[in-house]
Amino acid sequence: xxxxxxxxxxxxxxxxxxxxxxxxxxxxxxxxxxxxxxxxxxxxxxxxxxxxxxxxxxxxxxxxxxxxxxxxxxxxxxxxxxxxxxxxxxxxxxxxxxxxxxxxxxxxxxxxxxxxxxxxxxxxxxxxxxxxxxxxxxxxxxxxxxxxxxxxxxxxxxxxxxxxxxxxxxxxxxxxxxxxxxxxxxxxxxxxxxxxxxxxxxxxxxxxxxxxxxxxxxxxxxxxxxxxxxxxxxxxxxxxxxxxxxxxxxxxxxxxxxxxxxxxxxxxxxxxxxxxxxxxxxxxxxxxxxxxxxxxxxxxxxxxxxxxxxxxxxxxxxxxxxxxxxxxxxxxxxxxxxxxxxxxxxxxxxxxxxxxxxxxxxxxxxxxxxxxxxxxxxxxxxxxxxxxxxxxxxxxxxxxxxxxxxxxxxxxxxxxxxxxxxxxxxxxxxxxxxxxxx
Numbered sequence: 114x115x116x117x118x119x120x121x122x123x124x125x126x127x128x129x130x131x132x133x134x135x136x137x138x139x140x141x142x143x144x145x146x147x148x149x150x151x152x153x154x155x156x157x158x159x160x161x162x163x164x165x166x167x168x169x170x171x172x173x174x175x176x177x178x179x180x181x182x183x184x185x186x187x188x189x190x191x192x193x194x195x196x197x198x199x200x201x202x203x204x205x206x207x208x209x210x211x212x213x214x215x216x217x218x219x220x221x222x223x224x225x226x227x228x229x230x231x232x233x234x235x236x237x238x239x240x241x242x243x244x245x246x247x248x249x250x251x252x253x254x255x256x257x258x259x260x261x262x263x264x265x266x267x268x269x270x271x272x273x274x275x276x277x278x279x280x281x282x283x284x285x286x287x288x289x290x291x292x293x294x295x296x297x298x299x300x301x302x303x304x305x306x307x308x309x310x311x312x313x314x315x316x317x318x319x320x321x322x323x324x325x326x327x328x329x330x331x332x333x334x335x336x337x338x339x340x341x342x343x344x345x346x347x348x349x350x351x352x353x354x355x356x357x358x359x360x361x362x363x364x365x366x367x368x369x370x371x372x373x374x375x376x377x378x379x380x381x382x383x384x385x386x387x388x389x390x391x392x393x394x395x396x397x398x399x400x401x402x403x404x405x406x407x408x409x410x411x412x413x414x415x416x417x418x419x420x421x422x423x424x425x426x427x428x429x430x431x432x433x434x435x436x437x438x439x440x441x442x443x444x445x446x447x448x449x450x451x452x453x454x455x456x457x458x459x460x461x462x463x464x465x466x467x468x469x470x471x472x473x474x475x476x477x478x479x480x481x482x483x484x485x486x487x488x489x490x491x492x493x494x495x496x497x498x499x500x501x502x503x504x505x506x507x508x509x510x511x512x513x514x515x516x517x518x519x520x521x522x523x524x525x526x527x528x529x530x531x532x533x534x535x536x537x538x539x540x541x542x543x544x545x546x547x548x549x550x551x
Contacts, residue, residue: 138211142200144218145186152184153202155210160524162203163187167217168196172267172290175205177526191271195219205517207372226272228256230304232280239299239314245288246297246314253280258309259302264316265374266290270302292523293318294344294379294406318379320404321386329396331536334426334543336392337400337419339497340385341431341507342367342378344406351412354499356452361496368434370519377432377513378406380522384510385430387525387532395536400424412497419503425548426504426539429497432522433509441518442486444509445471449491451499458504460491466545467491467506470538474510477534478527504542508535 140153155161158181164173169191176183183202192198195217202211237250252258252275261270267290273282288297294315301310348362368377382403389399400422402415410418419427433444447463448454454463467489472482480486487509498505510531511518521527544551 138202140200140202140211140213142198142213142215144198144215148186148188149198149200149215149217150184150186151200151213153211154182155202155204156181158204160205160521160527161210162205162207162520164201164203165198167192167198168194169270170268174266174290175520175524177524189217191269192217193220193223194225195223205520207516226257226274226304230255230258231307234258234301234309237301237310237312239297239312241314241317242285243317243319245286245291245316246299247283247285248299249281249283250301250310251280252282252301252309255280257304258282259304259306260286261300261302262286262288263298263300264288264291264295266292266295288316291316292373292375292379293383295373295375318382318406320382321390323399324390324393326393326398327396329394331392331540331543331549332396333398334396334539334548335398335400335422335424336539337402337422337424337427337503338385338388338392339402339415339419339427339429340378340382341429342376342381343403343409344376344378345409346378347409347411349411351496353493353496354448354451354453356455357450357493357499368432368513370513370523371438372516372519373523375513375519375523380432380513381430381510382406384522384528384531387529388428388430388535391529391532391536392539395540397539398422412495413500415497416500416502416505419501419505424503425546426542427501427506428535428539429495429505429507431507431509432511432513434514435512436514437512438515440512440515442480443471443474443511444487445489446495446498446507446509447489447491448493448495448498448501448505450493453500453502454498454505457502463491463504464489466504466542469541469545470506470508470535473538473541474508474531474534477530477537479530504546 143150161176198217200213232252232255235251240247257272257274298313300308350360353359392399402418445467447467495507511522513519543549
């Protein structure tokens with residue numbers, strides 16, 4: 114190709130900005146009995162991603178490290194035969210920061226399974242458990258079969274053996290890295306990897322028992338927490354609100370984590386449990402519209418739960434989604450023109466309360482008090498706001514469409530900070546409205 118035709122490309126490359134090469138983070142990995150130990154530093158980051166892979170297993174986890182220091186142990190369940198282990202560290206934007214490799218030693222007691230595994234598999238059933246999945250199937254005449262168990266967060270391949278001469282196989286598989294209500298796929302395979310059966314189920318979820326209610330600064334205040342959505346939602350036409358014209362079935366469906374693939378309904382339920390406990394510890398009376406993933410309530414039903422409980426404030430918890438994969442922060446929505454909203458507070462009062470809530474949330478997680486990390490909106494968009502006879506806000510607690518916040522919303526430390534921020538917001542609003550003395 115003549116140089117004159119290459120000249121524009123050469124000039125364009127020369128004008129590209131020069132970026133310094135990313136300094137690789139040193140990742141120290143050492144083998145230990147039944148797993149490995151990791152240690153690394155990621156200055157400026159409190160959270161990090163760690164991925165590992167070995168011949169018959171792999172896993173992904175979100176880590177929290179104080180002052181950017183990360184250290185811990187990871188158990189391996191399928192690596193008795195030894196082999197290559199690779200560990201990769203990424204930041205929450207999914208950019209690789211460092212890697213480490215080592216060769217796992219073979220367990221002296223390890224022996225590969227032998228015998229017949231190429232038989233017909235029937236009656237394959239999966240059941241969810243709080244820790245993972247339970248399985249059962251029949252493979253008469255087999256000496257062993259291989260199970261490949263896969264979720265978004267972890268994968269294992271290992272032999273299983275019949276319980277008796279009928280060829281009954283059954284057991285429970287603990288999936289510690291898999292999030293509650295995340296999908297698990299289980300394949301029954303032959304020794305050569307031929308898939309005989311495949312089924313899917315979800316890891317179970319059991320709401321934790323509530324914290325003990327104590328006397329505290331929120332004693333006498335009743336709060337309704339409304340975890341948005343449910344696992345199997347429905348769409349119904351509902352009147353927009355008292356004093357407003359028209360009906361709506363809502364403007365959007367449930368969000369899903371772009372990286373974790375977690376559904377909004379379970380994320381908000383987990384944070385609701387933490388908010389419940391924080392409010393109870395501060396003396397508040399607390400009611401929730403739901404504590405499980407099954408069942409379904411309309412927006413009007415949810416408002417009725419709050420009204421029946423005598424709630425002074427209702428917080429409707431949600432996770433946000435946008436086409437952008439970089440947006441961070443919160444949004445707080447209050448009602449504007451419904452008859453109930455106007456009876457509860459003037460718009461300027463509603464806006465002031467919303468600003469207290471969102472600013473307390475920003476402080477709790479370390480976001481600057483800037484509009485780019487979220488603002489307060491007053492509108493007639495949300496049926497559940499418009500029909501509330503008490504102070505009510507819909508709280509978008511982060512963008513599940515942004516990898517960074519999707520991962521953060523999956524971690525108990527970040528979830529707890531959000532809950533603490535909302536609890537502080539409830540307190541500030543209660544003082545502002547005169548429900549309690551400062």
